[in-house]
Amino acid sequence: MAFQAIIVFTLACLCVPCDGNRKFIEIDRSNDVPKGKSEPVFQEQWITQKLDHFNGADSRVWDQKFLVTETHYRAGGPVFLMIGGEGPINAGWMAMNPGSAWLTYAKKLGALCFMVEHRFYGDSHPTVDLSTENLRFLSSQQALADLAHFRTVIAKQRGLTNSKWVAFGGSYPGALAAWSRLKYPHLIHAAVASSAPLHATVNFSEYLEVVWRALAAENPECPLLVKKAFDTLQERIKDPNNYDNITKDFNLCSKLQIQSEKDRAYILDALADNIMNTVQYNNDNREFEHVLDTNCTIKTVCGVMTDASLGDPYYRFAAFVRLRTITHLLKPCFKDLTYNANLQDLRNTSYSGPHGGGGRQWTYQTCTEFGYFQTTDSPNQPFGGFGLQYHVEQCQDNFNISAKTLYAGIDQTNENYGSYNIRATRIVFPNGSIDPWHALGITSSISDDLPAIFIKGTAHCANMYPARAEDLPQLTLAREHVFQLLQKWLKEK
Structure with missing residues (x-):
């Protein structure tokens, strides 16, 4: 995941879920509901999470925000999980028109779609404030555990235990998508990790x-x-x-x-x-x-x-x-x-x-x-x-x-997730050649099950955004390549 993390000019994240890791860019949130829609095409809901997933003696909990849309869902279809990043989740990612890439895939594949806000960002407040003492509960490992718990609880509630869940994310959430498949392969069937900086430095x-x-x-x-x-x-x-x-x-x-x-x-x-x-x-x-x-x-x-x-x-x-x-x-x-x-x-x-x-x-x-x-x-x-x-x-x-x-x-992060040497299956890594973040990502395929898609002439998370007529041909092909991989992987056990 847009940042010179210390210099922040506005309070809205540059791109959520493709929250980029560089800077915060101003976003007008006054009209998050899609134009021409009198009602949202999604629902806002909440789930209870543990404050510390790695300490059984700590019973404190908090409420995490998520959005859900069943617009494209067909019984027996997959479940798409869009991961939020370092800012509030943006309802624009749930808008049907224009539909971002993951919703285009959802329409074709009959997927149920969730978008989950990252702990400590947006409205998802695990603690009363952002004191340094409280921020010790803010980490990628805790966020991944939140996703695992979300997947387990929602699957049980909605009868989706046997459904195939696919994680999506861009930039830092792209890394989280890859790491969710790495760390919880029994819960996450596949992942699309766009512009994901997998190497910490x-x-x-x-x-x-x-x-x-x-x-x-x-x-x-x-x-x-x-x-x-x-x-x-x-x-x-x-x-x-x-x-x-x-x-x-x-x-x-x-x-x-x-x-x-x-x-x-x-x-x-x-x-x-x-x-x-x-x-x-x-x-x-x-x-x-x-x-x-x-x-x-x-x-x-x-x-x-x-x-x-x-x-x-x-x-x-x-x-x-x-x-x-x-x-x-x-x-x-x-x-x-x-x-x-x-x-x-x-x-x-x-x-x-x-x-x-x-x-x-x-x-x-x-x-x-x-x-x-x-x-x-x-x-x-x-x-x-x-x-x-x-x-x-x-x-x-x-x-x-x-x-x-x-x-x-930083050394511990690379040791925990594998850096450039991530070893898992069914993760695709799209990156753009003019996106500075590709330098920390996977730009050459590791294996058939860990393919890279390097898109010449495109920038940060370009493959995630809605398609348009002026898109470069290689960007259109990249989106289609991701779809073909999803089709293939969803047929696998």
Whole structure:
């Protein structure tokens, strides 16, 4: 699973269930019910879960939210389980028109569809707040145990014990889908793990390397111009006399304040994210989720960066940030916080706090399980100024998690799930070539029962979104390939 997990600009997850692991993007949730429908085509329900599945002496429980639709279900059909991630579950994934890929498969195969919210995100609150002490119950292992219990209870309640359950997910939930098949093969018959980062790593420097290659594929000069622009920005930001001009150039909401090296890294990371996020979601068909930032593409980036009329590359980059802020994010100015101000927001332990929708929770998971920090430590990328130390120190600042503890947690994740060497059956791994997250996923088939589908020219979770006429032929073929695998696997015992 969209994140520089520490920098969170809004409270809505970038893509749920394809929640991406990079950033949070603004989502308009005012119209989650599909247009033209007077009533939802799904039901919202709740299930009781244990707080700690791995401690029999702990009897505490909580209520987990899920959605269900029987629209396409035919008696004897399979059960599809869409896994939520690091944000509220989005009802757009249950909308019939346009239908996302999993619902298209459900219609063809007569599947009953469930979508389950991840513990600690959205409305699924296992504890009264998000204190660090309570967040120890937030982990992928606990989330997988939630899914196993959900499957067991719902199957018994609805007479689905002998049905074949298929797990779906994108990005972090894509990894959860694969791991649910790995850890609970007696409960999960097959899994579709889209854009799934199966390898945990503290220093995810490969992310920006893919960004470079994605920009170069559009125009070989584009990443070179971005690098020149960012080199200039890094030089100018060293001098306080330039702060007024930088504030104006990038249309910051308040005057730039640099009081520490972390402040400098924070604003550089925030500005670079305008391009990073654009690449990650390039041309993805996300309108059905009500995501605001859908029309800004790599072509937009490179079009602005090669426009000499805008001035030197620095001014072109600033023009792109202004364009994306106003035209695509629909904001009057680019939000500019200091590192300490953002830190205070992240330390707020209320679910209604500035980052209570998912930012604090996901930051904790990156600091304890995954890392995934997109650093500028590689020479083969266009940015600079936010290296590994900056990210690692944030775990200490937010949760008092030391570097030693951080590295140990990431090692344990890879040991527990197998990283790139996952060994299971009936899991398919779709990935896009311009999605930076494919660097942590399976892009070559491990076996006939662990196939990879590497889709040239597509971005994060592209295969999960509704089909459209302008889809690349290879994307259409990838969706059909997944369907053929589902047909085959559902015939197997």
